[in-house]
Amino acid sequence: MKTKVEDGSLVLSNRSKQSIFGKKLKKSAPLYVLLLPSIILLICFFYIPLYGIVIAFKDYSPALGFWGSPWVGFKHFIQFFNSYQFDLTIKNTLTIGLYSILVGFPLPIALAILCNQIRVGMFKKVFQVTTYLPHFISTMVMCGMILIFLSPSNGLFANLLSLIGVEMPNILSNPSAFSSIYVWSDVWQHVGWDSIIFLAALSAINPTYYEAATMDGAGKLQKILHIDLPLLLPTAMILLILRAGNVLSVGFEKVLLLQNPLNLAGSEVISTYVYKVGLQNFEYSLSTAIGLFNSVVNVIILLLVNWISKRLTKTSLL
Known part of the structure; x- marks a missing residue:
């Protein structure tokens, strides 16, 4: 292997570097083959369509095409900022997004710690399966269940309340109740599944920490406060950063399926508004501008939360 000395340091020649790179590539070839389909899908569905963003800055006409329009x-951005829907959609999207983080982020951590404290093996398995199962219910089925349960005429809760002589209010027609319906049903569906990564982090904790704490007389609560939570913090912060980056990306399908004319004031979010503007009103340029604004704000929030996390906890994505 040929080498040369520059400024007292040993530097590999280009040929030797290429040889090392070739060996590493050959060694990892099966992994790259497994990764290839994901890369192709990523390029086809995420990068190639990016050229369509240009219509946000044009009066797009299908007859003229992307470049002929x-x-x-910034006409369409200004139009959205000045529209009466701007304040409404931003308020509803932020309300549901922040509500989801405040409720849906700490509960999986609590569930993982609770599950980690269970010592009976069979009960622990049943508990885990029971909390994981709702995650596999499709969004359409979940919304159908919510509509059936909360129906004021013949819903499950309406029938139960009728037994004690109480009339079930029409909760789904109340705009102020929509965010709670969305968030708590989402928590019930996904809290078990979201706890898996925290359970994995707990299982990776060195048992000697618990043994030392036991010898010092620490109880279960003290072990949770001084061992589990501090060691879960890096994982929790990474997931919090990722969730914060999607604070304006409230689930489109669920909102649309639960939406009705009576709760529209509390359920109209950016994603549903983009759908109505773009696919129902055929205002493609305006809908693209709104979607681009949403993505840019999400990236800014992601970078901001990442910077704050890096300063406070020394944990970040970058």
Whole structure:
């Protein structure tokens, strides 16, 4: 192997570097083959369509095409900012997004710690399976269940309340109740599944920490406070950063399926508004501008939360 010395340091020649890279590539070839389908899907469905963003700055006409449509700059962004729907959609999206984080983020951690404290093996398995199962219910089925349970005429809760002479209110027609319905049903469906990663982090904790704490007379609560939570913090912060980056990306399908004319004031979010503007009103440029604004704000929030996490906890994505 040929080498050369520059400034007293040993530097590999280009040929030797290529040889090492070739060996590493050959060694990891099966892994790259497994990764290839994901890369192809990522390029086809995420990167190639990016050229369509240009229509946000144009008065797009299908007859003229992407490049033949006239350029209008930030006209559609200004139109959205000045519309009466801007304040409503931003408020509803932020309300549901922040509500989801405040409720849906700590509960999986608590569930994982609770499950980790269970010592009876069979009961622990049953408990885990029971909490995981709702995750596999499709969004459409989940919304159908919510509509059946909360129906004021013949719903499950309406029938139960009728036994004690109480009339079930029409909760789904109340705009102020929509965010709670969305968030708590989402928590019930996904809290068990979201706890898996925290259970994995707990299982990786060195048992000697618990043994030392036991010898010092620490109880279960003290072990949770001084061992489990501090060691879960890096994992929790990474997941919090990722969730914060999607605070404006409230689930479209669930909101649309639960939406009705009576609760529209509390259920109209950015994603449903983009759908209605783009696919129902055929205002493609405006809907693209709104979607681009949503993505840019999400990236800004992601970077901000990542910077705060890096400063406070020394944990970040970058």
